[in-house]
Amino acid sequence: MLRNLQALENMIRDSIDLLGQHREDFPPDYLHWVEKTNRLSALGFYRDLAACTDIYNAFQSALNDFDLLVTPTPACPPTDNGDDGNTGTEHD
Numbered sequence: 001m002l003r004n005l006q007a008l009e010n011m012i013r014d015s016i017d018l019l020g021q022h023r024e025d026f027p028p029d030y031l032h033w034v035e036k037t038n039r040l041s042a043l044g045f046y047r048d049l050a051a052c053t054d055i056y057n058a059f060q061s062a063l064n065d066f067d068l069l070v071t072p073t074p075a076c077p078p079t080d081n082g083d084d085g086n087t088g089t090e091h092d
Contacts, residue, residue, distance in 0.1 A: 001037045002045075029086040 008019060019026070019034065026034075040048075063069065079087050 001033050005034065005037055027084060027086045 011018060012020075023031070081087050
């Protein structure tokens with residue numbers, strides 16, 4: 001989401017304000033995450049980054065002894081899309 005917000009900010013620099021001019025065209029879930037990300041502190045960002053690193057390292061450690069991982073595709077049924085353009089309905 002941070003890269004997405006950075007792209008939107010870069011567009012504003014070029015006089016294209018998608019969120020400002022077309023906010024009603026964005027799904028509510030997307031706008032929820034934009035607002036949540038905009039409120040994220042630097043400390044919160046680094047905590048999230050550390051958690052992602054811990055999760056990645058745990059997966060790497062668990063898979064170190066295997067040369068091949070065979071899984072079904074897809075591993076779960078598809079997520080239903082809402083009539084309003086959102087995928088899923090729950091917010092964090």
